[in-house]
Amino acid sequence: MHEMSIALSIVEAVEAKAREEGAGSISGIDLVIGKLAGIEPQSLKFCFSAAAKGTLAEEALLQVEEPEGMGECGECGRMFPVSFYYAECPDCRSLRVKIVSGEEFLIQSITIEE
Numbered sequence: 001m002h003e004m005s006i007a008l009s010i011v012e013a014v015e016a017k018a019r020e021e022g023a024g025s026i027s028g029i030d031l032v033i034g035k036l037a038g039i040e041p042q043s044l045k046f047c048f049s050a051a052a053k054g055t056l057a058e059e060a061l062l063q064v065e066e067p068e069g070m071g072e073c074g075e076c077g078r079m080f081p082v083s084f085y086y087a088e089c090p091d092c093r094s095l096r097v098k099i100v101s102g103e104e105f106l107i108q109s110i111t112i113e114e
């Protein structure tokens with residue numbers, strides 16, 4: 001399962017960071033998952049609670065921010081929201097659309113406890 005391997009790598013990353021800071025536990029993790037990132041936040045949260053068992057992140061609360069996808073038309077330059085990769089420009093119907101946001105996936109911050 002795709003989300004499970006992502007959950008495991010998040011746990012690994014935040015634990016490494018928490019140890020570096022000498023933290024006793026992690027109480028919160030803020031993630032940014034763009035709507036086009038191909039990651040299902042609900043499924044990720046579910047996998048995360050399994051992946052975090054017995055780690056410093058076991059009690060961590062996962063907060064997910066989901067920026068909308070935005071595309072830019074390669075013909076007329078219009079910016080518009082997109083929900084799929086193969087978007088069409090609403091103005092000129094061009095398919096030369098460049099995805100400018102919505103593919104983000106990152107750990108924004110973590111909250112650690114002593």
Ligand SMILES: [Zn+2]
Nearest residue numbers: 073076089092
């Ligand atoms: Zn266009």
